[in-house]
Each structure stands twice: as structure tokens, then as C-alpha cells.
Amino acid sequence: MAEAPAKRQMSSKEGPYELIYWGGMPGRGEFVRLLLEEAGADYTDTAHIENGVKEVLGLIDEGYKGDGDNPPPFAPPILRHGDLVINQTPNILLYLGRRLGxxxxxxxxxxxxxxxxxxxxxxxxxxxxxxxxxxxxxxxxLYYEDQKEESIRRSKDWVATRLPKFLGYFERVLNSPSAGKGPWLHGGQLTYADLVLFQGLDGTKFQFPKAVGKCRAAGKYDKVFALYDAVLERPKIKAYLESERRQKYSLCIWRYYSELDVE
Known part of the structure; x- marks a missing residue:
């Protein structure tokens, strides 16, 4: 007689959450960290666990097949919560955002x-x-040095066309009725979209300090930068940013190369 399948264990509603991401750089995991920090959630982070990289590599190894419920992740960040294992940054943010208010x-x-x-x-x-x-x-x-000329050309165009386009869009959102009162993007209250915009803008400021500084000085995107400053003053975010757990920018999404720092 065949054995009955094991009873599925439901995900804990209380946590802890497990963030599985590379150490030594903020990267895409930083969007998830800011949400967890703002919510005061109980979580672990392989970036700060000895040999945590082994867990990352184990979950993305070509030989790993997942389990009966979870397909193998493609790439970190990965979130484990009870028996749930998911990846893709926006997928994780949506899951956590709804659970954590x-x-x-x-x-x-x-x-x-x-x-x-x-x-x-x-x-x-x-x-x-x-x-x-x-x-x-x-x-x-390819290494950056192998595509340096193309990077300079791309950066000049991005700073000239795309940076003002995205800043302008979010300034328009902040001036829309759906934003409500206060500095936030939607409904008059802080959401994870504000944290994502903050982190993205912070990284972009690191990579393109001249261009972002010029945009701020122009006065056309005052509400976007007011949102940025408001996130900086959130007590839990401020404490996190001042702690050793906030990793420094390095060779990840946001990188500084002097030749790309165009206005």
C-alpha cells in the first residue's frame, strides 16, 4: 500500500523571514531589506551570516530542482517564509508589502x-x-573595461533623456490626486513604492552624483527629493542606514566610474 503524501506545512504567519542574497554589496536585496527594516520585521540575511553564500549558491545550482511546491529560483534575492520560497524582487516586495502593511x-x-x-x-x-x-x-x-566606450555613450544619453523622464514622472505622480497629502507616492501614506524609489535614487546618486545634484538644484523635482529626504528621516530606516548592516556600494547595480559621472 502506497504511503500517504506528507501533510503540507503551512507558512508561518509570524516569521521570521529569511532573505537569501549575496554579501558584500547592497544590490537588489537592498529593496527587500528596507521594507523589512521599516516594518520592524524579524528576519535573517545570508549577507550577514558566515558562509551564507553557500545557501545562495545551493538554491541557484543547476542541480537543484526545488520541491513539491516551489520551483527552483532563477537568481537572488530569494525569500523563504515557512514553506514558501520565492524570488524576483518585485514579487518579494508585493508579498511582503501586503503582509507588513x-x-x-x-x-x-x-x-x-x-x-x-x-x-x-x-x-x-x-x-x-x-x-x-x-x-x-x-x-x-563582459567586464566593464571591455565595454567602456559603449558605457560612456549610454550614460550620456541616459543622463540627458532618461533621468529627467523618470524624475519628471514621479514628480507628476506626487502632484496627482492619488498621492494624497504628505510626501508619499500614493494614498497619503508610506508604501514600499516610496522605499523602492528612495533606494533607486540613492544608488543613482552614487553612480551619477553630478547629474543627480544638478537635477536637484534645478528645482523641477522638489517633491521627489522631499520624498527622498522624508525616507531618510524615518526612525527605523535612519537607524539601519547608520548601522554596519547597511553595506557600501561596490561592484553591483550602482557603480561609480569617474568617466561616467557626466552632467
Missing amino acids: LAGNESEGEGDSYRVNELALTALDGFSNEVHDCHHPISTG
């Missing part, structure tokens, strides 16, 4: 979380994905 007002339905996610996805496009491509416009498999 940072996905808008869902008291009358689920629509708000998707509005917040829309804003977060746009910020990830502009201030993470496109910024990364400025120093790796040809191939992620």
Missing part, C-alpha cells in the same frame, strides 16, 4: 497593492535596471 489601503479590496506595485516597478525600471545597463550596456558577461 506597506502596500497601500486594502480595506476595501486588493486594488491598492497593484497600484503601489505599478509605481515600484517603474522605479525599479528607471533607477535599477536602466542604471545598471549604463555600465554594462553590451553584456553582463
